[in-house]
Amino acid sequence: MKFSVDGWDPAYGPAFDVEELAESTAAVDPAIEVPTAGWAPMPVSRPLRLPNSVLFVDGVRRTDARIWIDDADAASGGERAVAGLCASYAAGVVRTSGCTAEVVVAEVRRRLITEARTATNISTDTGDYPVHHVTAKTNQPAALTLSNALQESLLQLELVVAASARAASPPDDHDLLIVDGPMRGKVDLPRTLGHIKTHSAQYLPTKLNAIVAELGTGERTPVFSVATGWQRYSWYLRLPCSPAGPWTGIVRLEASPNLDLSEVTELANVSQTLLKRFASVEYKDSRAPQNLVPIAGLEKQLRHRLGAAPLLYRSLRVAAGR
Incomplete structure (x- = not known):
């Protein structure tokens, strides 16, 4: 029998539960950056201007x-x-x-x-x-x-x-603010990303959701919009991790709906290069790699x-x- 063990500490509950992940009733537009027919894992495509400093917020x-x-x-x-x-x-x-x-x-x-x-x-x-x-x-x-x-x-x-x-x-x-959790209540903060470690709902259609499992290290999905009681932009990204389940190392990022799409895609590209620098490792953090090192220390x-x-x-x- 061939199997793998998820490094996420089971005491925190599953980071992703394939059997309980119910399809969200949110209004989702997956075609705002790439048409749905062209959805595929997106590598970093061009040189980026990274922020001089990164601020991590948690409570x-x-x-x-x-x-x-x-x-x-x-x-x-x-x-x-x-x-x-x-x-x-x-x-x-x-x-x-x-x-x-x-x-x-x-x-x-x-x-x-x-x-x-x-x-x-x-x-x-x-x-x-x-x-x-x-x-x-x-x-x-x-x-x-x-x-x-x-x-x-x-x-x-x-x-x-x-x-x-x-x-x-x-x-x-030239800084970037990363909030541990959704952007709810924080959409007016400038140059800010929400960082979601665990997944409790399936926002994408099943065919597109399967692409998330295909992401390689540092790759992301195209940007999509999500509207529930509030609206935001979002995308999935895989952080560096040991091979395990299909969603191991997957985080979801959120950005303010007040931004232009060009600004959002720039932030999405920056997140691919930037966040892997702060990914935690299993021997130091039982919620690796999603629990970013600065957040864990804070x-x-x-x-x-x-x-x-x-x-x-x-x-x-x-x-x-x-």
């Missing part, structure tokens, strides 16, 4: 404690127990230039997220949790509402640190800056008992 989040708040019940005139989420989250930016890389911005936030109207800020010996009120939705569980609000807070912080890093850049710096530092989870949990228990 992390953690639930420090789940709490219950005694809230006034308008219906009965008494009290009811309402769920709350005490969480820490952080976002930062790594700037790479030449052979150097450094964290130029990193910010940590804590927050109490709840729909309890009487909730107030929580002060502990290890930091404060400012309250963020959310509105309950009848069509989704309360836990999901809280989790979505935390994710939105993290997204906003990523925008803040990205703007801070760009403001600190030299005025003549994640590690941001998680450290969140603080010790047991200490924060204990301080919340102490605050609850006061």
Whole structure:
């Protein structure tokens, strides 16, 4: 029997699940760069002007404690127990230039997220949790509402640190910003790419989707457009990796719909040359090669800056008992 083993750590779930990859209902136009009849793996075709520096943006989040708040019940005139989420989250930016890389911005936030109207800020010996009120939705569980609000807070912080890093850049710096994840909420950032490591939907028609598996190292698909609740340009790219499954080392890139097609194809060509420089390797990263080296290093530092989870949990228990 001949077989191969995917280097992606199974603890993170599959980077690509061929049996569960459902065809997306998004409106996709695959013919904006190349007619569908001419779709084929695209190698780097011409000399490129690469950015002087590359900025990598990422964020992390953690639930420090789940709490219950005694809230006034308008219906009965008494009290009811309402769920709350005490969480820490952080976002930062790594700037790479030449052979150097450094964290130029990193910010940590804590927050109490709840729909309890009487909730107030929580002060502990290890930091404060400012309250963020959310509105309950009848069509989704309360836990999901809280989790979505935390994710939105993290997204906003990523925008803040990205703007801070760009403001600190030299005025003549020809840079590129790479966001770990989709471009949702970030389409107004200039010179920016979204980097998606895992695949949960099949955006392309089956015939064109099969071409993704044919990509060689550094090759990409033609650019296509995707419209769901929001619009963006996208393409697939294979990073350097050990031979394994058909989608091993495949990432999907996104670019803002505000760009001209010529600008998007230029970014797509740049990504072919640039991203393989930052691809991780299996003996260093269990999510290689998709988890880019600067992103992996930034994640590690941001998680450290969140603080010790047991200490924060204990301080919340102490605050609850006061």
